[in-house]
Amino acid sequence: DAGITQSPRHKVTETGTPVTLRCHQTENHRYMYWYRQDPGHGLRLIHYSYGVKDTDKGEVSDGYSVSRSKTEDFLLTLESATSSQTSVYFCAISSGSRSGGELFFGEGSRLTVL
Amino acid sequence: GENVEQHPSTLSVQEGDSAVIKCTYSDSASNYFPWYKQELGKGPQLIIDIRSNVGEKKDQRIAVTLNKTAKHFSLHITETQPEDSAVYFCAVQGADGLTFGKGTHLIIQP
Numbered sequence: 204d205a206g207i208t209q210s211p212r213h214k215v216t217e218t219g220t221p222v223t224l225r226c227h228q229t230e231n232h233r234y235m236y237w238y239r240q241d242p243g244h245g246l247r248l249i250h251y252s253y254g255v256k257d258t259d260k261g262e263v264s265d266g267y268s269v270s271r272s273k274t275e276d277f278l279l280t281l282e283s284a285t286s287s288q289t290s291v292y293f294c295a296i297s298s299g300s301r302s303g304g305e306l307f308f309g310e311g312s313r314l315t316v317l
Numbered sequence: 318g319e320n321v322e323q324h325p326s327t328l329s330v331q332e333g334d335s336a337v338i339k340c341t342y343s344d345s346a347s348n349y350f351p352w353y354k355q356e357l358g359k360g361p362q363l364i365i366d367i368r369s370n371v372g373e374k375k376d377q378r379i380a381v382t383l384n385k386t387a388k389h390f391s392l393h394i395t396e397t398q399p400e401d402s403a404v405y406f407c408a409v410q411g412a413d414g415l416t417f418g419k420g421t422h423l424i425i426q427p
Contacts, residue, residue: 244419245420246417251413259413262318
């Protein structure tokens with residue numbers, strides 16, 4: 204299995220509180236991604252990174268920010284969590300270019316916003 | 318952006334029969350089409366992929382076919398087994414990464 208660790212794996216929080224999810228990789232892959240998975244919507248890209256301090260928005264980036272200060276860590280922050288952000292969040296990594304390559308996914312972080 | 322449609326959303330087949338899942342996409346410039354399998358409580362895993370310079374690719378019981386003119390590609394699983402029960406996602410490579418279909422829940426009936 205690719206060396207990807209997501210933390211926390213489960214979190215329950217209240218509306219309006221800040222939340223940070225962490226993705227840590229040991230593969231030294233250049234590309235890192237955050238997806239959310241919701242019933243009926245599949246996997247949707249939130250943000251991605253193509254290097255240290257290089258990040259860009261995905262399809263559903265509103266309400267989320269990211270940071271990548273080291274190759275191995277990619278943080279996803281919800282500044283003020285809302286109930287619509289209740290979801291399962293997956294981190295993925297890839298060594299490939301934007302022309303396509305295998306994504307390796309973490310085990311997911313289940314977030315519940317009450 | 319890329320639009321990926323996946324059908325059916327649920328597929329139930331008898332063990333030993335074949336299963337086919339289809340996806341269509343919108344961007345004719347796309348050239349990489351992977352399929353991922355997700356088991357309960359886990360992250361998706363790549364099972365097969367195809368690039369636009371070939372029309373078909375096989376790996377044991379699974380195969381993917383691509384029709385670039387019609388902008389659709391399909392996953393074929395033959396001789397289905399209980400361990401094939403999972404959610405399957407097609408995906409299409411775009412400028413900002415992969416766009417996924419909404420998934421197909423494949424159920425293998427004993």
